[in-house]
Amino acid sequence: NILIEDARTGLSVEALKRAISNNLFYVQGKFPEIATRNDYYMAVSYAVRDRILKRWVASVKQYLDGKHRVVSYLSAEYLLGPHLANNLINLGIYKETGQAVKELGKELEWLIDKEIEPGLGNGGLGRLAACYMDSLATLEVPAIGYGIRYQFGIFEQDIRDGWQVEDTDNWLRRGNPWEIERRELNYEVKFGGHVQHYTDNNGKFCSNWIPDLVVKGVAYDTPILGYDVNTTNTLRLWKSEAPKSFDFQLFNAGGYNDAVRQKIVCENISKVLYPNDEQEEGKILRLQQQYFFVSCSLQDMLGIHLRQGDKIQDFYKKFVVQLNDTHPAIGVAELMRLLLDKYQLEWEEAWDITTKTFAYTNHTLLPEALEKWDLELFGRVLPRHLELIYEINRRFMDKVTVKFYGDHHKIASLSLIGEGPKKYIKMANLASLGSFAINGVAALHTELLKKTVLKDWYELSPEKFSNKTNGVTPRRWMVLSNPELTALISDKIGEGWIKNLDELRGLEKFAQDQDFQKAWMDVKHQQKVSLSKKILQRLRLRVDADSLFDVHVKRMHEYKRQVLNALHVITLYNRIKHNPDIDMVPRTVIFAGKAAPGYKMAKQIIKLITSIGEIVNNDPDVRDRLKVVFYPNYNVTNAQKIYPAADLSEQISTAGKEASGTGNMKLSLNGALTIGTLDGANVEIRECVGEENFFLFGLNADEVEEVRVNGYDPYSYYNDNPDLKLALDQINDGYFSHLNTDTFKTLVRSLMFDDQYLVLADYQSYIDAQDKVAETFRDKSKWAEMSILNVARMGKFSSDRSIKDYCDEIWKVKPVPVKLKN
Ligand code: 26Y
DSSP states (O other), X not given: OHHHHHHHHOOSHHHHHHHHHHIIIIITOOOTTTOOHHHHHHHHHHHHHHHHHHHHHHHHHHHHXXXXXXXXXXXXXXXXXXXXXXXXXXXXXXXXXXXXXXXXXXXXXXXXXXXXXXEESOSHHHHHHHHHHHHHHHTTOOEEEEEEOOSBOSOEEEEETTEEEEEOOOTTTTOOTTOEEEEEEEEEEEESSEEEEEEOTTSOXXXXXXXXXXXXXXXXXXXXXXTTSSOEEEEEEEEEEOOHHHHHHHHHTTOHHHHHHHHHHHHHTTTBOOOOSSOOOOOHHHHHHXXXXXXXXXXXXXXXXXXXXXXXXXXXXXXXXXXXXSTTTHHHHHHXXXXXXXXXXXXXXXXXXXXXXXXXXXXXXXXXXXXXXXHHHHHHHOHHHXXXXXXXXXXXXXXXXXXXXXXXHHHHHHSSEEOSSSOEEEHHHHHHHHEEEEEESSHHHHHHHHHTTTHHHHHHOGGGEEEOOOOBOXXXXXXXXXXXXXXXXXXXXXXXXXXXXXXXXXXXXXXXXXXXXXXXXXXXXXXXXXHHHHHHHHHOOOOOTTSEEEEEXXXXXXXXXXXXXXXXXXXXXXXXXXXXXXXXXXXXXEEEOOXXXXXXXXXXXXXXXXXXXXXXXXXXXXXXXXXXXXXXXXXXXXXXXXXXXXXXXXXXXXXXXXXXXXXXXXXXXXXOEEEEOXXXXXXXXXXXXXXXXXXXXXXXXXXXXXXXXXOOXXXXXXXXXXXXXXXXXXXXXXXXXXXXXSTTHHHXXXXXXXXXXXXXHHHHHHHHHHHHHHHHXXXXXHHHHHHHHHHHTOGGGBHHHHHHHHIIIIIOOOOOOOOOOO
């Protein structure tokens, strides 16, 4: 018995080796002589999955049989990153597997690099969902993540002639060993059509939704294993298909072509991730995607609940549903529909259950990112939900009108329906009304939410509001991506920090230790050499690993102010041109990030950066003092290579615009010092690491507001600052674009005459802070000390801490340890 168990799921090198060989032969029908790199990758992954599966089964049994509350995380995006290495770390068999693969004549790293990452998200919000799934499992909290199995994730970015070009992300092309297709687990989702109303035999009002399209959602499960625990939660992603019965009907009626067309319409729903981040588009397909996955997920939860023989009324005791922004907010109306129309509850009871089920996280203050649906369009896709939203709103407005009698402005602002030339549905209001808890993602963000976007909701229900500052998982963002730093830290303070990040504090006492400083900077240097090699390979550009690695990586967006950084680069360049022998700290400025394909300005900013790079990198006067890199296709895989090599982390958004940021945390945890504004979680990072270890600059959120109120005039900053004027004139006159003055025309105009994000207002302050960075970097020992202290004090920013806060204060759930029975 024990022997069999061992052969299949044992963790020794021997057992792993046999498992990999067995997989290669019995699953893939390959033998070493003909097996490809991908075959080996698959074999290792299946061997690892076998070991996760028994933990998964144990977890599911333990908490779906029991009386534990389960956290249900609803998110349209999961930016997971590659699975193999992460699972090896969480299982604790990285070394053993490396050895096993070696004995089979291959290199584990070579296989790990073969994995195509699932890029089922845009940026911060999607990556946060992935970090939270890791922490939920690690903290042994029963949880299920629900989302969409996009056939194409976030596009791949290539740079041609300095411009971004997009390519489709066919991430499933070599198969996906981490998911299990569950054909038997599927639900029907209705779209369009109309609603019939009638009174049944008991005199009860009933509604019958007759759709004009029915889609089937099929579950694909991916196990999410925690670190150093047995707990393995489920990420359940829905794929859309045509229901068999439906095309059959059409087919019988002689409509073969219609049936085929219908099939394509159905499959289109989960076809592709929308690549917009923080820019609402209002596309019908996107609404269909949202409703599709939310409906499948709620049907699934209700099924699980009722199968356990519990009363429908107790649904909220079994599941607490977290809404990752408003993208799944339609769930409020959908749960109402299911409770009313399917389970025949009365309105009050259904509303009571619904509002005890949902909690809502807001991730943005940008007005252009707030979801609104044209009411007419909405009614065409979801006629029954439109009725329900009207009724929810009617009852709500009745109360509000009494409470705020005469305050028409407030009443209009609270309404779920916006009026104007066209009526629209406000998803943030639906989410706020339908949830028992509302949170922002950093202290400043939550305060601003209460004062601006959700002000009226805060005044109506202050008890619903709380802050939950974001965090990141140290497993992926330190242990996996920076094994050298991990070893150095563990050597000093043991391995406890990996699960209890506050223990990093133990590093403080070594901050001035010369030997430790040297070892610390050696690790950093080694990482910079590695990244330099990648840059050479990818871009045929040589960079100096001794230079200051100045890193600005995130989605391209005007509010994130990559342009401000570009202006600094030009300023440094001009200093060299003005004084060719100038003694300055050599820098490598590294940018990376995708622009939404329809976001013209963001694309122009990429072109600006690559154009500056072309001039700077090829100017013999510059020598090795300045290099500009635009690293293409920023994704989780590339981020894991970039963060460890960073000396300086650029977090320079206009104050009040970045809800939290999480790249700021990842870079800092890898030893980079931050240059940043008082925005998002930067405020808290600075508080933790100490103001003396943070390069602060720029206006704060209040001052930004004040400047705007007093009438901001960017042109005067341009006129009054010769360095700034020179830089902008050069861009404008085609200095970086072969004298072509059209290339950056819109960009320069926007900066000089509009400058929504106050780039010009913060320019000088930024330059001064950068000069201070350079001066500090000259003192290697000082820099090392700051970097060590910085890491030592970052414990708060573990996603374990965030998840604990959610568990204690919102979800009211406790860990349920999973034991393996043999
Ligand atoms: C409505 C649609 C176009 C849309 C799609 C994606 C709107 C927003 C998004 C994504 C938003 C996002 O990623 N927000 C980021 O969330 C992070 C996690 O909380 C924050 O750290 C970050 O500041 C915020 O910009």
